[in-house]
Amino acid sequence: MARNTINISGNLFGLILAVLESAPLHGYGIAREIESRSADALSFGEGTLYPALRALEQDRFIESGWDTSGPGAARKVYSLTPSGTQELARVRQAWLDYSRSVDKVMGAQARPTTA
Amino acid sequence: MARNTINISGNLFGLILAVLESAPLHGYGIAREIESRSADALSFGEGTLYPALRALEQDRFIESGWDTSGPGAARKVYSLTPSGTQELARVRQAWLDYSRSVDKVMGAQARPTTA
């Protein structure tokens, strides 16, 4: 990757949790949903996704179960735990604080203070 | 550092370039200025700062000279090159694109489209 390209940059956990807030979803679907919501601006490979899911599950922010009902390969479906909902609120606030701070330093437009 | 803490996260180069856009400044002063503009929300140690300055200088986005006029230790004063001004425009746009995308996925307020 070219140096200094802004990619996922530390927000992957928040992105995943935010997607799971809407509904339980399997790994592959989470990645597609993040791409879709961001109009393909945010995208990452499996080597980024699956370790992140494992870390979030280990921290009990998400939990998983296998869905073998549909056709095709079995899907590992993840859902937010109560602790994960709390964590989402935390990282969402952290993101707002951080991005407003960067805006200030970079001299971008102020965004509404409504958190 | 705790896992999943949003820190500088890939924007350090942009932050430095943005500060230097206002006026030439030495390393220590750049760090203080970023802290000050962000109300201490963005902060980092010398082990982060100096390698970043060296990389930016190697890429010819900034250039340096020693200021021995004042009291105290000599200051290495950095200033933006024309190429650095271009680079700043590029990373500033990249930051806006990126942060708007994260906002979309995280479900934050939309920020004004005025770039």
Next chain:
DNA sequence: AAGTATACATCGATTATCGATGTATTGCCA
């Protein structure tokens, strides 16, 4: 029959950032 999309997973490499440590000067205050 071939190719694409879905869906899981691992692995090593790279890179950014962190945290600790070191040197030296200046100014302040007790």
Next chain:
DNA sequence: TGGCAATACATCGATAATCGATGTATACTT
């Protein structure tokens, strides 16, 4: 005048996040 904090440079190893490549398998489409 002794000590501490602030200023100001710098290096170094550790860590953690992310990348990119690779692998398996099924399903659907052409």
